[in-house]
Amino acid sequence: MPEGDSVHRAAARLHAALAGRPLTVTDLRVPRFATADLTGRTTLDVTPRGKHLLARIEGGLTLHSHLRMDGAWHVFAAGQKWHGGPAHEIRAVLATADATAVGYRLPVLELLRTSDEARVVGHLGPDLLGPDWDPARAAANLLADPERPLGEALLDQRNLAGIGNVYKAELCFLAQVTPWTAVGALPDPPATLPRLASAAQRLLAANIGDTGRRGHRNTTGSLRPGQELFVYGRAHRPCLRCGTPIREAPQDDRPTYWCPRCQHGPTP
Incomplete structure (x- = not known):
């Protein structure tokens, strides 16, 4: 999608x-x-x-x-x-x-x-790339269901509009937690979630134009082929930070990627 x-x-x-x-x-x-x-x-x-x-x-x-x-x-x-x-x-x-x-x-x-x-x-949360963007409101929406896994909450367009499966995986990596970590289990959720929402907005805004090698979506800042993303689509390849093989498993019927060393929390 x-x-x-x-x-x-x-x-x-x-x-x-x-x-x-x-x-x-x-x-x-x-x-x-x-x-x-x-x-x-x-x-x-x-x-x-x-x-x-x-x-x-x-x-x-x-x-x-x-x-x-x-x-x-x-x-x-x-x-x-x-x-x-x-x-x-x-x-x-x-x-x-x-x-x-x-x-x-x-x-x-x-x-x-x-x-x-x-x-x-009208049901959508604040648009990450729209004039109504509000990280505090997005964070409050995410925290409204503290038991929900973070990956699922990020994909719910009623919380914040614009994140898909790629950014879900990348944001969980940047937050150093697995996508199955409950929103309320994040370290200091009231402080962490606004920062995470703001990071999501910056990543999407940076990728509106043709950024990265040949216009590929880029979250790492690297222009080397195959290193545009931290974890998404990199199953069994070494983590760009620690070298541990990236793992893959379904979450809500979608392929989900994470580093078992850099990211902490529950896994399937």
Whole structure:
């Protein structure tokens, strides 16, 4: 599933391609909205909210999409051949005179009134990359269930919006605890959790642009191939800090990585 930084980059691409220009083609290939015609309306902005994308369109409408595991938006210049998957996987086409945005495999795509956006994103916690970011509120949300494993709490978008499985693993490594450590078992949770939330925000903000080698997500600061991340995706490889082989096990049906020497706490 894309993380908050990826969604913000997608929003920036869509905004640059569509905002301020009238739509010349609109094609929503989902049964409920297949007859909707937005042609002639101007896209006002494309805004990310956590892992959600909100394309606000003239007339008080918002096209809401969520990428989940496999969805993607691609932007093409006028006349450019589309690529991103077979035609039957296309769920949305939005075109202006200069560019075309094509949404592939979008599991969530709906047209709603802009005034009703809270119905789809109102449950989210503070957005790590949004104007509502508040580390104290995020920390309070995390601490509201002190028995919950930290890894699960970080992934819960109701606590703070934007963290995915990669950042979950990396943040637990930086906190020197395993993802199965209860939130309330962290050393001095009222002080630790705001620092952890702030670290999450800094990591995502640093990765909005094309950072790291060839634009790969980077949490270590190293540009050496294979050393962009501390633990995620590094099962059985040596820890970059201590050399101990990184371990992997599922947490909430997702692969989870940790260093058994650098990180303390319960494990499966």
